[in-house]
Amino acid sequence: MTRYSISFDDGAMTFPAQDLRTVAKAAHEVVQEAEDAGAWVLGGGVESQRASVVATDGRVTDRPYPETKAVLGGFAIVDVSSREEALEWAAKIASACRCAQEVRGLLPDPTV
Structure with a gap:
């Protein structure tokens, strides 16, 4: 997988x-279907009002939206047998x- x-x-x-309300219901139905199929790993909407950036020295900087470079609206992680299934x-x-989705394979971690 x-x-x-x-x-x-x-x-x-x-x-x-x-x-x-209609969109939320439809989205939750797809999540339930993916859970029932054993494909669902994790997902949800992303809070876009503020981003915290943690530097390599541990310093935290809070940035109000839209100052961040790219803002993710939502995501899902699925575990499936093929790209076609994804x-x-x-x-x-x-x-x-009711919006286009971007699909990207996640690189496997051989130590996990």
Whole structure:
């Protein structure tokens, strides 16, 4: 099995506010389907109002949005047998969330 990241940028979900409940329900149904299939690892929306950057010396700098370079809106990690299967889950998430999804393979860690 291989893990894949499925994600979208903050601001990609451009549906009308009154559709939020419908979109949230559809997204939760896809998550439940992925859990039932044994593919779901982790996922969720990302708070985009503030980012904390931790430097190599441990110093923490808080940056208000939108000063951060790129802002992730949400993500899912799936563990599946093929890239094609990851793309199928991404298509379901894209449909539920009404926005395009980016799929990237996660490099395996041979020590884990």
